[in-house]
Amino acid sequence: MRALDGVTLAIGRGEFFTLLGPSGCGKTTLLRCIAGFETPDSGRILLDGRDITQDPPHRRRVNTVFQSYALFPPSDRRPDIAFGLEMLGRPRAEVQERVARMLALVQLEALADRRPEALSGGQQQRVALARALAPQPAVLLLDEPLSALDRKLRREMQSELKRLQTETGITFVFVTHDQEEALAMSDRVGVMAEGRLLQVGTPRDIYDRPATRFVADFIGETNFLPAMAGDGLVRLRSGEVVAASPLAGPVTVAIRPEQIRLVPAEEEGVLAATLEGATYLGTDSLLRLRLRDGSSVIARLPSVPGTDAAPPPGSLVGLRPVPGAVQVLAE
Amino acid sequence: MAETPPPPPVRRRTFSATTLPGFAAVAVTVFVALYLPIATLVVFSFNAANSMSDWGGFSLRWYEAAWANRAVQEAAGRSLLIATIASLASTVLATLAALGTTRQGPFRGRMAIWGAINTPLMVPEIVTGVALLILFGTVRAWTGYQGLGYLVLAHTAFCIPFAYLPIRARLERMDRLLELAAADLYASPRRAFLRITLPLLMPGVLAGAMLAFVISLDDVIITEFVKSAGQDTLPTYMLGQFRRTLTPEVNAIATALLGLTLVLLTAFFLITRRRG
Numbered sequence: 001m002r003a004l005d006g007v008t009l010a011i012g013r014g015e016f017f018t019l020l021g022p023s024g025c026g027k028t029t030l031l032r033c034i035a036g037f038e039t040p041d042s043g044r045i046l047l048d049g050r051d052i053t054q055d056p057p058h059r060r061r062v063n064t065v066f067q068s069y070a071l072f073p074p075s076d077r078r079p080d081i082a083f084g085l086e087m088l089g090r091p092r093a094e095v096q097e098r099v100a101r102m103l104a105l106v107q108l109e110a111l112a113d114r115r116p117e118a119l120s121g122g123q124q125q126r127v128a129l130a131r132a133l134a135p136q137p138a139v140l141l142l143d144e145p146l147s148a149l150d151r152k153l154r155r156e157m158q159s160e161l162k163r164l165q166t167e168t169g170i171t172f173v174f175v176t177h178d179q180e181e182a183l184a185m186s187d188r189v190g191v192m193a194e195g196r197l198l199q200v201g202t203p204r205d206i207y208d209r210p211a212t213r214f215v216a217d218f219i220g221e222t223n224f225l226p227a228m229a230g231d232g233l234v235r236l237r238s239g240e241v242v243a244a245s246p247l248a249g250p251v252t253v254a255i256r257p258e259q260i261r262l263v264p265a266e267e268e269g270v271l272a273a274t275l276e277g278a279t280y281l282g283t284d285s286l287l288r289l290r291l292r293d294g295s296s297v298i299a300r301l302p303s304v305p306g307t308d309a310a311p312p313p314g315s316l317v318g319l320r321p322v323p324g325a326v327q328v329l330a331e
Numbered sequence: 332m333a334e335t336p337p338p339p340p341v342r343r344r345t346f347s348a349t350t351l352p353g354f355a356a357v358a359v360t361v362f363v364a365l366y367l368p369i370a371t372l373v374v375f376s377f378n379a380a381n382s383m384s385d386w387g388g389f390s391l392r393w394y395e396a397a398w399a400n401r402a403v404q405e406a407a408g409r410s411l412l413i414a415t416i417a418s419l420a421s422t423v424l425a426t427l428a429a430l431g432t433t434r435q436g437p438f439r440g441r442m443a444i445w446g447a448i449n450t451p452l453m454v455p456e457i458v459t460g461v462a463l464l465i466l467f468g469t470v471r472a473w474t475g476y477q478g479l480g481y482l483v484l485a486h487t488a489f490c491i492p493f494a495y496l497p498i499r500a501r502l503e504r505m506d507r508l509l510e511l512a513a514a515d516l517y518a519s520p521r522r523a524f525l526r527i528t529l530p531l532l533m534p535g536v537l538a539g540a541m542l543a544f545v546i547s548l549d550d551v552i553i554t555e556f557v558k559s560a561g562q563d564t565l566p567t568y569m570l571g572q573f574r575r576t577l578t579p580e581v582n583a584i585a586t587a588l589l590g591l592t593l594v595l596l597t598a599f600f601l602i603t604r605r606r607g
Binding site: 057059063064066068132 | 508511513514516517519522523526530531
């Protein structure tokens with residue numbers, strides 16, 4: 001099997017681009033190819049139009065924030081942040097000025113002189129960021145940098161990263177397996193699996209119009225229903241028409257749980273379903289339903305104070321996907 | 332991500348050697364056998380009498396005698412000189428060897444090279460001694476050179492595997508990510524090595540150098556074969572004393588040598604135990 005296969009991708013200057021996929025999908029390998037830690041067997045990598053495929057890492061205007069931070073062992077954090085600038089041979093005064101600016105940028109002025117063990121995970125993260133940003137690279141690569149942080153800190157760092165990217169205007173290529181993180185921060189997302197790039201688009205594109213069943217399944221929750229396409233229409237096995245499509249033959253219909261409305265069963269053009277159970281989750285309720293053709297559907301309904309979102313179990317109800325909610329995926 | 336295997340079932344009773352009958356007796360015997368002779372040697376180095384078996388009161392006279400002994404001074408100086416040069420040279424070579432064998436990734440013949448580097452640990456010293464005697468004899472005949480170079484060369488050679496082991500262990504444990512990070516931050520391979528790898532490797536290098544120093548300092552067999560007349564090191568000088576009347580002066584020299592070795596070995600363990 002190839003770690004990367006047929007990946008063609010153009011990332012714009014100043015873009016926040018995220019590579020999203022399960023572990024082992026090749027996203028980190030792709031990042032390492034851009035950084036120069038791996039050389040692809042074939043293909044080319046261009047930076048500002050120049051072929052850098054064969055350049056060693058230290059000749060690429062690309063810096064990396066590593067998953068484990070990889071901070072250098074000396075006792076003082078300033079050398080860490082100054083390292084890149086010193087290697088580039090910048091004058092001393094400029095190095096000191098930029099280090100101070102970087103520490104301010106990542107809000108670490110007071111903590112710069114601590115040993116790495118004495119820094120918390122979030123602070124080490126900031127040092128790693130400052131170190132990689134200090135030489136003003138053309139591209140900043142971030143390899144799951146938030147995965148070691150707890151949930152609350154991760155949220156904070158997400159908006160922090162977005163702010164840094166906007167302020168510096170540097171192109172960010174971010175790798176994660178966390179779809180929420182990808183949707184929250186990115187200008188565009190590339191979804192990868194098994195070394196291939198499945199879909200590239202804005203978070204909204206990816207979520208609302210997943211190109212494949214894998215993408216629909218990996219990002220958010222989705223109901224998958226077996227269906228048959230023909231004569232321009234898509235019908236469920238029970239015969240109900242759910243969408244229009246030029247496809248023909250067996251297809252899969254994907255509907256997000258929160259894009260389904262509950263309506264009276266008698267209404268025109270609804271999907272008839274039996275309510276099997278409901279779970280109250282606070283902000284919303286999860287409803288387990290069964291369609292006439294036997295397939296099960298999950299619907300997520302927002303909570304309304306004082307009233308139950310769901311009728312009693314066993315009720316016959318109608319399901320109406322909101323406009324644009326039904327995605328038809330070729331088998 | 333690989334799934335973690337379920338933990339093995341907890342076993343109530345595990346085998347422990349300490350529960351075997353007679354364990355304490357054996358342990359005590361072993362420790363006595365190991366340390367009683369050394370303790371006796373050390374005690375009698377402070378003997379006021381001219382005997383290695385009858386105690387005649389405490390005195391430092393044998394230390395004074397050894398200190399004032401011209402032959403001891405020269406042998407000690409020679410020992411330290413050879414050990415210093417040999418440990419430095421072997422450490423440099425061992426560092427290069429360790430970098431070459433761990434940093435290239437697997438390559439053909441790597442096992443053979445590991446073997447070749449470590450063989451001196453296995454070859455009987457007397458074989459190496461005889462081989463060097465013959466080789467250096469020929470070289471002596473050709474060149475006429477009679478100096479300490481032969482001893483330095485021989486010591487450097489047999490010290491290499493001892494210096495190599497801690498350096499290689501350190502390199503294999505080292506996080507290569509830091510070197511990648513340095514390269515990512517525009518450090519050329521040479522500068523990444525000097526700024527990141529070498530400082531991290533330093534404890535291993537120091538430990539290797541110390542071990543090599545001790546090994547060189549204590550060597551008898553190979554030195555005995557390689558040295559020319561008047562090139563005694565401290566251990567071969569002591570060996571030579573056994574052909575004459577033995578006085579506790581030998582005990583005093585041995586105790587001093589033991590002390591120096593202990594200091595160096597303690598330093599070695601302190602350095603290797605502290606993980607970077």
